[in-house]
Amino acid sequence: MAEPVRVMGICGTYSPDTANGRMLEIALGYCEELGAETVLWDNSLNTLPFLGEDGCWSHPVVEEYTGLASSSDAFILSSPEYHGTMSGVMKNHLDFLSFDQTTDKAFGLMSTLGGQSNSNTLNHMRIAVRWIHGWAVPEQVAVGNVKSAFDDDGNLMDEKLDQRVRDLVASVVKTAEYLRGNR
Amino acid sequence: MAEPVRVMGICGTYSPDTANGRMLEIALGYCEELGAETVLWDNSLNTLPFLGEDGCWSHPVVEEYTGLASSSDAFILSSPEYHGTMSGVMKNHLDFLSFDQTTDKAFGLMSTLGGQSNSNTLNHMRIAVRWIHGWAVPEQVAVGNVKSAFDDDGNLMDEKLDQRVRDLVASVVKTAEYLRGNR
Amino acid sequence: MAEPVRVMGICGTYSPDTANGRMLEIALGYCEELGAETVLWDNSLNTLPFLGEDGCWSHPVVEEYTGLASSSDAFILSSPEYHGTMSGVMKNHLDFLSFDQTTDKAFGLMSTLGGQSNSNTLNHMRIAVRWIHGWAVPEQVAVGNVKSAFDDDGNLMDEKLDQRVRDLVASVVKTAEYLRGNR
Amino acid sequence: MAEPVRVMGICGTYSPDTANGRMLEIALGYCEELGAETVLWDNSLNTLPFLGEDGCWSHPVVEEYTGLASSSDAFILSSPEYHGTMSGVMKNHLDFLSFDQTTDKAFGLMSTLGGQSNSNTLNHMRIAVRWIHGWAVPEQVAVGNVKSAFDDDGNLMDEKLDQRVRDLVASVVKTAEYLRGNR
Numbered sequence: 001m002a003e004p005v006r007v008m009g010i011c012g013t014y015s016p017d018t019a020n021g022r023m024l025e026i027a028l029g030y031c032e033e034l035g036a037e038t039v040l041w042d043n044s045l046n047t048l049p050f051l052g053e054d055g056c057w058s059h060p061v062v063e064e065y066t067g068l069a070s071s072s073d074a075f076i077l078s079s080p081e082y083h084g085t086m087s088g089v090m091k092n093h094l095d096f097l098s099f100d101q102t103t104d105k106a107f108g109l110m111s112t113l114g115g116q117s118n119s120n121t122l123n124h125m126r127i128a129v130r131w132i133h134g135w136a137v138p139e140q141v142a143v144g145n146v147k148s149a150f151d152d153d154g155n156l157m158d159e160k161l162d163q164r165v166r167d168l169v170a171s172v173v174k175t176a177e178y179l180r181g182n183r
Numbered sequence: 184m185a186e187p188v189r190v191m192g193i194c195g196t197y198s199p200d201t202a203n204g205r206m207l208e209i210a211l212g213y214c215e216e217l218g219a220e221t222v223l224w225d226n227s228l229n230t231l232p233f234l235g236e237d238g239c240w241s242h243p244v245v246e247e248y249t250g251l252a253s254s255s256d257a258f259i260l261s262s263p264e265y266h267g268t269m270s271g272v273m274k275n276h277l278d279f280l281s282f283d284q285t286t287d288k289a290f291g292l293m294s295t296l297g298g299q300s301n302s303n304t305l306n307h308m309r310i311a312v313r314w315i316h317g318w319a320v321p322e323q324v325a326v327g328n329v330k331s332a333f334d335d336d337g338n339l340m341d342e343k344l345d346q347r348v349r350d351l352v353a354s355v356v357k358t359a360e361y362l363r364g365n366r
Numbered sequence: 367m368a369e370p371v372r373v374m375g376i377c378g379t380y381s382p383d384t385a386n387g388r389m390l391e392i393a394l395g396y397c398e399e400l401g402a403e404t405v406l407w408d409n410s411l412n413t414l415p416f417l418g419e420d421g422c423w424s425h426p427v428v429e430e431y432t433g434l435a436s437s438s439d440a441f442i443l444s445s446p447e448y449h450g451t452m453s454g455v456m457k458n459h460l461d462f463l464s465f466d467q468t469t470d471k472a473f474g475l476m477s478t479l480g481g482q483s484n485s486n487t488l489n490h491m492r493i494a495v496r497w498i499h500g501w502a503v504p505e506q507v508a509v510g511n512v513k514s515a516f517d518d519d520g521n522l523m524d525e526k527l528d529q530r531v532r533d534l535v536a537s538v539v540k541t542a543e544y545l546r547g548n549r
Numbered sequence: 550m551a552e553p554v555r556v557m558g559i560c561g562t563y564s565p566d567t568a569n570g571r572m573l574e575i576a577l578g579y580c581e582e583l584g585a586e587t588v589l590w591d592n593s594l595n596t597l598p599f600l601g602e603d604g605c606w607s608h609p610v611v612e613e614y615t616g617l618a619s620s621s622d623a624f625i626l627s628s629p630e631y632h633g634t635m636s637g638v639m640k641n642h643l644d645f646l647s648f649d650q651t652t653d654k655a656f657g658l659m660s661t662l663g664g665q666s667n668s669n670t671l672n673h674m675r676i677a678v679r680w681i682h683g684w685a686v687p688e689q690v691a692v693g694n695v696k697s698a699f700d701d702d703g704n705l706m707d708e709k710l711d712q713r714v715r716d717l718v719a720s721v722v723k724t725a726e727y728l729r730g731n732r
Contacts, residue, residue, distance in 0.1 A: 013235050014233050014234065014235030014236055015235065018235075047233075050197050050230075050233075050271065050272055050275070051197065051265075051270065051271060051272065052196050052197030052198065052201075052270075052272060053197055082234075082274075082277075082278050083277055083278065083280075083281075083311045083314040083315050084310045084311050084313065084314030085268075085274065085307055085310065085311050085314075086274070087234065087235075087274065087275075087278060088233065088234060088271050088272070088273075088274035088275025088276070088277070088278045089233050089234065089235060089271070089275070090271075091265075091268065091269070091270065091271035091274045091275075092233070092270075092271025092272070092274075092275065093271070094265075094266055094271070095265050095266065095270060095271045097266075098266075120310065124268055124307055127267045127268060127303065128266045128267050128268050130267065131266040131267030131268075132266050
């Protein structure tokens with residue numbers, strides 16, 4: 001590609017030092033193998049306020065966050081499933097994005113669950129992404145029984161699941177290139 | 184009723200000094216007309232941390248919040264619809280509740296929208312409530328074009344909509360009484 | 367109970383001679399153990415037309431179907447998950463019901479999946495049930511890998527899953543009794 | 550374009566001689582203005598059986614239907630919203646499609662409602678489309694108060710809504726061309 005696609009990872013746990021953050025590291029690593037540039041937003045270092053806090057829209061972290069989002073061509077969202085939908089942390093991150101940052105950009109969706117796999121979180125993120133005119137690619141990844149999903153090196157033990165992450169990433173990068181040409 | 188039903192209002196905006204907070208005031212007022220005791224959780228005075236912040240589960244505000252929830256028989260949730268689903272603030276409030284506070288308790292769902300009415304937020308809250316074994320009553324209220332929904336005294340101008348709030352509240356209080364007998 | 371609760375089973379496969387029909391037989395059997403009267407609608411014997419066919423609303427099978435529904439206090443829905451939601455057969459059955467048959471009646475939701483368990487179908491049925499003012503109880507059952515879920519006698523091999531069916535049924539019958547008193 | 554994109558319209562009412570069929574005629578007309586070839590599946594002439602009827606998969610109408618779908622590059626779905634989700638007729642049409650006909654093809658989603666607009670049907674169709682690996686474009690159209698939506702010539706009276714149909718169609722055709730290059 002002429003100019004590398006830029007992919008921003010957004011994590012649904014407060015800190016990315018979690019299974020969701022690890023999923024993003026894996027996915028962003030695969031993005032880089034495909035020539036993309038990546039950034040993992042670290043909310044524990046640069047903590048977004050809650051939407052609606054006094055002065056939140058001029059908060060320096062919010063400006064950095066929306067600036068990074070504006071300069072990104074694609075997003076990978078990784079959220080735990082809490083109570084049958086994405087976490088409040090993930091939704092608060094999405095609440096600070098809007099059309100300017102997201103229209104006609106590619107989104108990849110991943111979620112983790114403590115128990116058996118399910119797709120509530122993926123579905124609700126898909127609907128939210130559409131609302132801000134993003135394109136969530138059909139490929140998606142849910143990681144059930146997340147506590148036993150990784151080996152000691154932090155790699156996914158289930159090879160099929162790992163391949164699903166690779167397929168998701170390939171689709172996101174390709175779609176981002178295509179959509180960039182349309183914007 | 185022997186002992187009044189206790190209803191807790193939870194707001195999806197950071198401060199309840201908003202249309203969503205006003206909807207809760209109206210609904211809780213109707214609860215009181217039916218003999219219920221009510222409390223409106225004021226997140227601007229007692230701000231919950233994000234779930235996942237260091238020490239969040241022993242945060243004194245969280246303990247107060249979950250304590251109030253534990254002693255409540257019913258909940259009314261009022262959330263803005265942002266990006267096709269409930270706000271991050273609302274979801275973060277739900278993330279701090281679980282079975283101990285919510286199983287077999289009644290829930291009433293309300294949402295507000297800047298533009299035309301829609302039920303995404305109500306649907307996603309309904310699914311989340313089920314996940315924590317709550318009973319969301321069938322009655323629900325979505326307030327479209329919320330900026331022009333209230334008169335100068337803060338009352339809903341649309342009488343049918345106001346009646347829907349009354350019907351929602353009546354169902355929540357009645358269901359809470361019934362479910363209390365089952366717990 | 368004074369008068370037995372009447373529970374109607376509705377199947378999301380064309381014939382009830384399927385895993386979904388078997389789930390209904392099991393659930394309705396448990397209903398009977400609790401003193402309820404039951405009927406399993408057999409669409410292969412009494413086939414509903416598609417909604418919208420010429421004269422469909424005066425079709426004798428439709429009249430029998432809506433008549434049975436009108437005289438029922440509760441419904442158990444059992445649908446396969448096809449393409450991430452309930453089957454067309456199930457939805458067509460729901461399309462012929464409305465407020466007259468369903469308002470303030472109890473619903474129990476079950477689904478089956480060829481692969482791993484998921485709750486899309488349960489979620490979408492829950493939203494549909496609310497739309498017709500029914501009460502879907504919080505308990506619900508999804509049967510994953512349905513082809514290997516039953517033993518040679520047609521019983522669920524997973525005892526926890528079987529217990530979930532029992533819990534679902536108990537909740538439906540109890541809720542139906544309560545709601546009958548309110549109608 | 551080298552070879553015209555082929556767009557298939559699928560209707561959620563039994564006959565396309567309805568508001569949903571009219572929406573498809575309008576949308577397919579706009580497709581043709583963009584150089585696409587179109588076909589409107591007329592279920593009243595070629596009626597699909599219910600999935601699960603004896604011999605349904607070798608039914609000649611099913612073979613014609615899946616054949617047309619296989620040769621199409623894109624689909625426009627137009628469903629009434631019944632009970633908070635797509636019609637049984639629409640879902641039965643989707644039930645007869647699968648990966649062979651739909652993977653990496655473009656989908657445009659439209660719905661009609663008797664009362665105020667809502668997006669339940671669009672959301673549930675979006676989830677179903679993803680399940681069969683289709684790409685539902687972000688643009689979508691819901692027509693509320695459908696009985697008064699058209700003028701005597703069958704055109705949409707709301708110009709903004711008509712423009713939304715044009716935008717939807719443009720996105721579907723463009724996306725279909727792109728995806729065709731990837732298959």
